[in-house]
Amino acid sequence: MVRGLRVVMLGAGRVAQHLGPALQQAGHVVLQVWSRTLESAEVLAAQIPGATATADATGLAVADIYIVAVPDAAVPAVLAAAQFPAGALVVHTAGALPLSVFEEWPTVRGGVLYPVQTFSPGRTIEWQKLPLCIEAADKAGEATLLDLASTLNADVRLVDTQQRLRLHMAAVFACNFTNHLLGISHALLTEDNLPMKLLAPLVRETIDKALAEPPFSVQTGPAARHDAPTLARHQVALAAYPGWQNLYKMLTESIQQQARGESQNNEGAF
């Protein structure tokens, strides 16, 4: 296991704020933090002993790996603005960005280090066992990424661009959309002065079951049991929220279609 890799972090947002200190603590050397605004770079660099801050992407330190941890849509602009040493290993951390994003910059060796997690300020990330998906344009880059990731004791996997896109899309369903549904629940409860914690044991049990068994096989609720009176009562109760009422209908239909064993993989079937 190689420690002491020299790292330059481009970006000072949520991913960089967690990944930078974690790499330092795992025995690597974060030389420099670049951000579009010097102040952001300085805030993060202050969390990492020995790291300097810069807002000048043409004056990056010489490092073993450059990690571009910025919002997906900002990656191309950062690659365009930065001056990397020829042959530098430059990786992004985005789920939905292909490796081919680096093809415009043939003097660098591209790669991907995608942590399958959501990063929020003030929350602790458990890196041990965290899935880290790796892809690299060349074997040497892949080896460096494997070295780097394995020092975090993460669950490191080689995942290609196509698989990563689908993994990211699955994460959108499982997490972003799930959070939105929990938000609707929260809003409905709040209107009735009921606390969200009333649903906590049920939500946790639902998640435990869904992670233990294929979720379609453990589907419960009024949609799954075709409980028409309950479905009708809920539709009436949602009359004041036409958007959520419509979502309820669509999700109910999708559950019932799934239960009928109708393949979704059938263009035009819906």
Add this chain to the structure above:
Amino acid sequence: MVRGLRVVMLGAGRVAQHLGPALQQAGHVVLQVWSRTLESAEVLAAQIPGATATADATGLAVADIYIVAVPDAAVPAVLAAAQFPAGALVVHTAGALPLSVFEEWPTVRGGVLYPVQTFSPGRTIEWQKLPLCIEAADKAGEATLLDLASTLNADVRLVDTQQRLRLHMAAVFACNFTNHLLGISHALLTEDNLPMKLLAPLVRETIDKALAEPPFSVQTGPAARHDAPTLARHQVALAAYPGWQNLYKMLTESIQQQARGESQNNEGAF
């Protein structure tokens, strides 16, 4: 705290299988289990020392409380078939059934004991702190239900029919629909030979966050950040699943509408 209440359980399904033994262990006496099929009643009665089994709803034992734990849609038929002693306290366990379901049977005192949890065979239910929502037609029934529920160390609350319906509806969003989304994730991953456990830390972190803060305030993902290229890539990747592609669009639109601060509580706005 009153123990030793005499209970008759009507129903031998998932709720009864968990609630019956839990009440016995909490110091109450489950005299009898009724089910439409004698065999089901016998299977459950065998789990409860001292309980007898019957399929004859006209020969129920004399008890302090009769708990009708059957699927919501079956409750009226069970109430019609059973002969309860005059003045008996009879409760159902359904989230979406009003207390008024008992009005057709004026010789019994109606009530509700709604556990906010999903019950599956083979899983252990943690009754301690479990939200138990109580409603009763009269104060004496309410007192008996409070006694019964408090011996389980549950989080006992008085919740009226209207609130319970909305709580149940919120649970459908937070749990049934969430499970369906996790099922879609699972199906997408499986097609790419990726294991669901890749998403486990992300799902758990999402849930932890959503239960700690208002979920709308911590929404992340391509919809929330209006990441058009990623949204477009996901739409292409979902082309073979038109139903899920459509759900993706609807949920994305709902997230963006929420972020714009548009009230959902506005008839015809969607």
